[in-house]
Amino acid sequence: MSMARQWLADRFDMALPENQRKLDAADALGRLADEAGISLIEMAIAFVLRHPGVTSAIIGPRTMEHLDSQLAAADVELTADVLDRIAQIVAPGVTLNPADNGWVSPSLQPAARRR
Template sequence: MGCPRHQAGLTLIEPAVAFVVDHPGATSAIIGPHTMEQLQALLPAADVTMSSDALDQIVALGVTVNLVDNGYGDFELRTDQRRC
């Protein structure tokens, strides 16, 4: 048995970008190529999609992998912090 990524003929970056783009808990994929070669390696990732089952095998929906991602405090503007 080989690596599913290799069996599908994907580079490492393609399923990584697809995971972020297709996961309902993520709002966007931020990429920052510095060279034309890096950009060209990233472009095919736009055509790769992941099923819900594949996403859940990596990280199930609702699971926090890193507790730091839970935030750092109040998420609303308190009354005493409002201008009016």
């Protein structure tokens, strides 16, 4: 198997601990959304809409029901407590499976950022 194929296969192999961390995080985020009284999709979109590093949220509903559930997120205000708990589940700037990072520009490597 080529390296590219292996890399792609590893991104979806649930036997790998890196991928299990993603499932564990998704479960924890789902529980947090339930505790906050919102759906997971509402929490996810509300997070993106209010994140200062994100310029737009792209949604992809397939049905009117999906669209309605996604548009409801526009009215969701995440409390500081919920945002703190999200950061505890997945720390800002952390990719749970480094294989998901894809290509990284050499100009962003630490050595290239020196003056």
